[in-house]
Amino acid sequence: AKDPVRVLVTGAAGQIGYALVPMIARGVMLGPDQPVILHMLDIPPAAEALNGVKMELVDAAFPLLKGVIATTDAVEACTGVNVAVMVGGFPRKEGMERKDVMSKNVSIYKSQASALEKHAAANCKVLVVANPANTNALILKEFAPSIPERNITCLTRLDHNRALGQISEKLNVQVSDVKNVIIWGNHSSTQYPDVNHATVNTSSGEKPVKELVGDDAWLTGGFITTVQQRGAAIIKARKLSSALSAASSACDHIRDWVLGTPQGTWVSMGVYSDGSYNVPAGLIYSFPVTCKDGEWKIVQGLSIDEFSRKKLDLTAEELSEEKALAYSCLT
Numbered sequence: 001a002k003d004p005v006r007v008l009v010t011g012a013a014g015q016i017g018y019a020l021v022p023m024i025a026r027g028v029m030l031g032p033d034q035p036v037i038l039h040m041l042d043i044p045p046a047a048e049a050l051n052g053v054k055m056e057l058v059d060a061a062f063p064l065l066k067g068v069i070a071t072t073d074a075v076e077a078c079t080g081v082n083v084a085v086m087v088g089g090f091p092r093k094e095g096m097e098r099k100d101v102m103s104k105n106v107s108i109y110k111s112q113a114s115a116l117e118k119h120a121a122a123n124c125k126v127l128v129v130a131n132p133a134n135t136n137a138l139i140l141k142e143f144a145p146s147i148p149e150r151n152i153t154c155l156t157r158l159d160h161n162r163a164l165g166q167i168s169e170k171l172n173v174q175v176s177d178v179k180n181v182i183i184w185g186n187h188s189s190t191q192y193p194d195v196n197h198a199t200v201n202t203s204s205g206e207k208p209v210k211e212l213v214g215d216d217a218w219l220t221g222g223f224i225t226t227v228q229q230r231g232a233a234i235i236k237a238r239k240l241s242s243a244l245s246a247a248s249s250a251c252d253h254i255r256d257w258v259l260g261t262p263q264g265t266w267v268s269m270g271v272y273s274d275g276s277y278n279v280p281a282g283l284i285y286s287f288p289v290t291c292k293d294g295e296w297k298i299v300q301g302l303s304i305d306e307f308s309r310k311k312l313d314l315t316a317e318e319l320s321e322e323k324a325l326a327y328s329c330l331t
């Protein structure tokens with residue numbers, strides 16, 4: 001039998017945490033034959049609720065779940081973890097300035113970076129979910145210099161999956177037959193969902209999404225804004241933000257990273273920019289990537305038309321501003 005993998009979930013008493021930990025314990029993230037030990041971290045006001053989640057995990061008798069740690073101590077939570085899913089953060093409350101929210105999250109991600117750097121297993125893979133996800137990941141990277149930068153990523157897979165979902169609904173095809181959409185940039189409303197290279201598997205072979213949709217006005221208009229604004233639409237409908245879809249997408253992100261993407265398929269991940277596609281180096285930016293042997297690689301050589309170029313630049317500008325704001329919170 002395989003040795004268990006230790007998976008940290010921060011903010012585990014929250015909404016996404018509650019949807020995510022059972023998925024991990026069922027093998028959705030790391031595979032149906034991979035035992036796991038869950039490390040759950042939250043803050044003292046949520047300690048009792050966190051313990052309740054631990055009780056439910058015990059009650060569910062998951063065969064793959066070999067242990068559960070529920071703690072408010074970051075060092076205990078981070079010790080020996082192989083995968084870290086960072087869902088905990090400070091939410092933006094009404095009337096709060098962007099700078100105040102940023103400052104709270106910078107201090108959380110700075111201290112959790114140190115705990116991970118000192119106590120996580122070598123080669124720990126990190127996924128930041130909490131918003132502002134790209135910039136929290138960047139802060140984590142800055143303050144965990146011994147963790148390789150390729151190991152620090154943020155979640156844009158939910159946006160990617162939302163784009164697949166919209167195309168599938170529009171064309172009335174199976175979502176599993178749609179592939180190679182791209183989310184570029186920030187996990188925010190400036191993200192650019194791009195279908196220029198996306199395809200649908202049909203009975204007569206692979207066809208470009210653009211050709212099948214045949215409605216450029218929708219693809220450059222309503223489609224993009226629907227994906228960009230989907231989080232807000234969920235809040236409006238549920239009075240709560242996306243949780244099950246975020247949890248499921250976080251599993252997709254880690255699973256594909258660890259176990260690889262299928263041949264001919266790419267996915268979107270927020271990763272440390274190396275300057276590909278003229279995106280400024282030094283930002284955590286969402287790119288199309290393929291994964292193999294536990295490593296992601298940015299898909300190279302895709303054509304970028306003028307419309308797309310502007311969108312890639314706009315979301316990069318927002319990320320540069322966020323980065324500057326985050327750094328201004330450090331001093």
Ligand code: NAX
Pocket residue numbers: 010011012013014015016017041042043046087088089090091108128129130131132133155156158159187231241242243246
């Ligand atoms: P909740 O408020 O339900 O849960 C957050 C949990 O984090 C709470 O239990 C809280 O006590 C805990 N927490 C706060 N500070 C902490 C700290 N320093 N250490 C450990 N835990 C801490 O929020 P939820 O709906 O679960 O969302 C979590 C985060 O995901 C939010 O930042 C949210 O904005 C972000 N999202 C990101 C998405 C993405 O695609 N990247 C989509 C979904 C979601 O909106």
